Structures are given as C-alpha cells and as structure tokens.
Amino acid sequence: MTHSRSLSHHRVTLSDGTQFDVAPGQTLLQAALSAGLEWPNGCRVGLCGSCRCKITSGQVKALTDFSDVISQADLTQGHVLACRCQLESAIDVSSDELYGRLAPDDADIDATITHIDWVTPLVQLIEVELDHPHPHGYAGGQYTRLEVPGVVPPRCFSFANACRGDGRLRFLVRVFPGGRLGEWLSQEDRCGQRLRVGRPLGHFLFRDHHRPALFFAGGTGLAPILAMLEELASLPAAQHPQVRVVFAARDQQHLFHRRFLEPIVNRWAIGTSIDFVSVLSREPRPSSWKGLRGHFFEHLALLTAGFENADTYLCGPPGLVDAMKFYLVKRGFDRTRISADRFLPSTS
Structure with missing residues (x-):
C-alpha cells in the first residue's frame, strides 16, 4: 500500500x-x-x-x-x-x-467519580471507579487520559495510587484558568458523574528496588511518585529501598504531601530509611515556617546527602524538571540514572 x-x-x-x-x-x-x-x-x-x-x-x-x-x-x-x-x-x-503494541483490548473504559476533595486551594483529589478493571492493570508512574464525553476532551493525568486490581483510581487535578477538567470539577459537585478512562501510558517507572531512590516533585507531580511508593510499600520488607521525597510548593497552604506520604511511611520496613523534605518558594516572611525556602537547586548538597548514588526521579512542571536535571548532572549525578516526567498544562 x-x-x-x-x-x-x-x-x-x-x-x-x-x-x-x-x-x-x-x-x-x-x-x-x-x-x-x-x-x-x-x-x-x-x-x-x-x-x-x-x-x-x-x-x-x-x-x-x-x-x-x-x-x-x-x-x-x-x-x-x-x-x-x-x-x-x-x-x-x-x-x-x-x-505488536496495538492491543485489541486497549479501549477506553467508562467510570464513575466517587469522591472529590480539595487538598489545597488549587489542587483537587478525585477518586474514580471503573465499570471493570483494565485487563492489564497499570504500573506506578504511568498516566492515562480522562475524558467527559461532549464536555471535557481527553486530558492526561498520572495515576496517584498503585494498581490494586479493583478498578479504583486516584488522580490529582490542578485547577487553573483554561484547565478544562479542573474548571468542570469546580463548577458543582461532580460525584456520580460519568467519565471515560483511557489505557495506561508512559515509561516513567521505578527502576530497581536494590538501589536508593531520590524523588523530586513539584505540585501535582507528586501523583506518579505516590503510585510508585505505594507499589514499593506492598513488597516484602526486605525489598524496601532507602527513599527520600523532596516536595516543592509555593507556600504552606499548598503543602499537601504529608497527607499521602505518612501512611506510606508507616508501612515501610523498620530500619530502612524513608523521609520527606519540603521546600517553599514563595512563603511570606515572617511566618511560622521553619523549613527550607527557595528552590531545589539552592539546597542540593543538603537534599542529596546520602543519596549520591541513588536512582533519581523528577516530576513536575518542565522548567522545574529541566533545571533540576541540569544541576544534578552538574553535581556529578549519572544522567542515565535520572528519570523525568514533565507535566504540561492541558488547556482548551
């Protein structure tokens, strides 16, 4: 032909x-x-x-x-x-x-929104239940396309929980002008509304539980990292790696990582290190904040201490991810062991 x-x-x-x-x-x-x-x-x-x-x-x-x-x-x-x-x-x-990658059962699956919760003034957690689980499941770090037929065109969102085989999914949705799904969710209570979930996509996956893992996330870029960590937490304790999660936010009202990370930390093997650190870029002065201020790369020596030979995962806005990759390589990190997932805003 x-x-x-x-x-x-x-x-x-x-x-x-x-x-x-x-x-x-x-x-x-x-x-x-x-x-x-x-x-x-x-x-x-x-x-x-x-x-x-x-x-x-x-x-x-x-x-x-x-x-x-x-x-x-x-x-x-x-x-x-x-x-x-x-x-x-x-x-x-x-x-x-x-x-060979065109699977016949990769059709979209209808689903119902079962729960919506504002976790910050700009981020919503939505929980969705599929009419039937995807035949192949998904891996932590992957994403899918969500669509409200006739209302919201397909938009890409990372899974924010590990695949449990029960068809229950979580997503973090940032609300911003022109963000079709976020705006639609904000207009009224959408619990019970129907939507369509696409097949799992992406290769931002956890590499090797035998090596330490260092995660950097900005905003809703935390979602795929949560899915990876939930997967790891379900493994036998002997397979839990040393982990550090560094989370960036504007200020204290935009911090939401503890709510999701603390239950994972409680499941981690005793004697294996897992911790998380926050960096705020626009926290006003004075304030009650006692932690780090500024940007990731201003505190690299502290944030990477003990993780110099770790596999590194970057997830968030493109500018943040690209800057972090540049400074990590400059600091001597192996480029081939840095995985990145850039979150691009989907607008109308």
Missing part, C-alpha cells in the same frame, strides 16, 4: 511494505496518522513513549532529547519517538515491533 507523494517529501517504508510520505515540518507521527495508519500514540509531546519505533535505515532529526523515555541501548539500536522527530531522508521502519 502506497500513499500519495509530492516533491520535497521524504518517504517512509514499513517492513510490511506500507509506504507513506512526510512533508517538511511534519513529525513522523503526524504523517503516519494523516495517512490513516494505526500508529500507537498517547501524549504526542514526547513524554509517554507510546509512539516509539525502530528506524532500520535513513536519518531523522530529534526535536527533543529522547533519553528520558528511551534507554541508551535502544537509542543506539535506532529507536526514536515518532511524535518528536522529523525526517532528513527516506527511512525504513520495523512494523513488527510497532504493530
């Missing part, structure tokens, strides 16, 4: 013989979807890894750094993110590996 071609376009050939063309300025994913192909995808901004594919010949230009999503070994073998690359020549792509 061949799709139409015009001058200055680059041709893509899949190993099953399918061909299509990519126009100047188009990403590989945009061209594939425009050609009517069923190409796996999720966030479409380079965060989830769902659209990854293996280039077997030809050249592409990466629009962003793939290393947060694709391992160095896979990068060396030609794996790229289709949503974040443009073609510099004709390319060949392995279709066997690509279509």
Whole structure:
C-alpha cells in the first residue's frame, strides 16, 4: 500500500511494505496518522513513549532529547519517538515491533467519580471507579487520559495510587484558568458523574528496588511518585529501598504531601530509611515556617546527602524538571540514572 507523494517529501517504508510520505515540518507521527495508519500514540509531546519505533535505515532529526523515555541501548539500536522527530531522508521502519503494541483490548473504559476533595486551594483529589478493571492493570508512574464525553476532551493525568486490581483510581487535578477538567470539577459537585478512562501510558517507572531512590516533585507531580511508593510499600520488607521525597510548593497552604506520604511511611520496613523534605518558594516572611525556602537547586548538597548514588526521579512542571536535571548532572549525578516526567498544562 502506497500513499500519495509530492516533491520535497521524504518517504517512509514499513517492513510490511506500507509506504507513506512526510512533508517538511511534519513529525513522523503526524504523517503516519494523516495517512490513516494505526500508529500507537498517547501524549504526542514526547513524554509517554507510546509512539516509539525502530528506524532500520535513513536519518531523522530529534526535536527533543529522547533519553528520558528511551534507554541508551535502544537509542543506539535506532529507536526514536515518532511524535518528536522529523525526517532528513527516506527511512525504513520495523512494523513488527510497532504493530505488536496495538492491543485489541486497549479501549477506553467508562467510570464513575466517587469522591472529590480539595487538598489545597488549587489542587483537587478525585477518586474514580471503573465499570471493570483494565485487563492489564497499570504500573506506578504511568498516566492515562480522562475524558467527559461532549464536555471535557481527553486530558492526561498520572495515576496517584498503585494498581490494586479493583478498578479504583486516584488522580490529582490542578485547577487553573483554561484547565478544562479542573474548571468542570469546580463548577458543582461532580460525584456520580460519568467519565471515560483511557489505557495506561508512559515509561516513567521505578527502576530497581536494590538501589536508593531520590524523588523530586513539584505540585501535582507528586501523583506518579505516590503510585510508585505505594507499589514499593506492598513488597516484602526486605525489598524496601532507602527513599527520600523532596516536595516543592509555593507556600504552606499548598503543602499537601504529608497527607499521602505518612501512611506510606508507616508501612515501610523498620530500619530502612524513608523521609520527606519540603521546600517553599514563595512563603511570606515572617511566618511560622521553619523549613527550607527557595528552590531545589539552592539546597542540593543538603537534599542529596546520602543519596549520591541513588536512582533519581523528577516530576513536575518542565522548567522545574529541566533545571533540576541540569544541576544534578552538574553535581556529578549519572544522567542515565535520572528519570523525568514533565507535566504540561492541558488547556482548551
């Protein structure tokens, strides 16, 4: 099957013989979807890894750094993110590996909102119950797309609890102007309302419980970290790693991490260290706050003490995540052991 071609376009050939063309300025994913192909995808901004594919010949230009999503070994073998690359020549792509990820049971699942709670003036906790659990479950650190059909288009949110197989999910939703789901939730009591939950997406996953883990979270970026920690807490005590969670907020009224982290700490193995630290960037003076002020990178020596060889996880707004990654690498942290999940605001 061949799709139409015009001058200055680059041709893509899949190993099953399918061909299509990519126009100047188009990403590989945009061209594939425009050609009517069923190409796996999720966030479409380079965060989830769902659209990854293996280039077997030809050249592409990466629009962003793939290393947060694709391992160095896979990068060396030609794996790229289709949503974040443009073609510099004709390319060949392995279709066997690509279509193998198109599972027939990955359909959205209907669900009901069972609980809503304001945890800060700008963040809501919503609890959802699926009509039936997802057949494959999900891993801590992954996210999904929530949709209120006809009202709120699909928006991406990380799971804020570990998968228990009972179809009960938690999400943290930041409310801000233009944030469709947050605004809709704020208008009236939405308990009992129906919504649609997509398949699990993303590769922001816990790596190895044999190594210490250092987490940095800003705002609702705490959600995937909570899911990871709940998963770890359910493991045998001997598998609990040394953990530190550093949470950033504007001021004391925006601190909400203790409510969720303290129950996890109480389940941790005796004798294995787990602690959490807060850093406030805009706490007024004077105030009752006795903790750290400013930004993460201003206190790196203190925050990373004892975790110099840890796997590090960064989650929050892109500016915060990118700055932290820069300063951690500058401080000597191994870039390949830093995982990042950037939360991009979804607006109308």
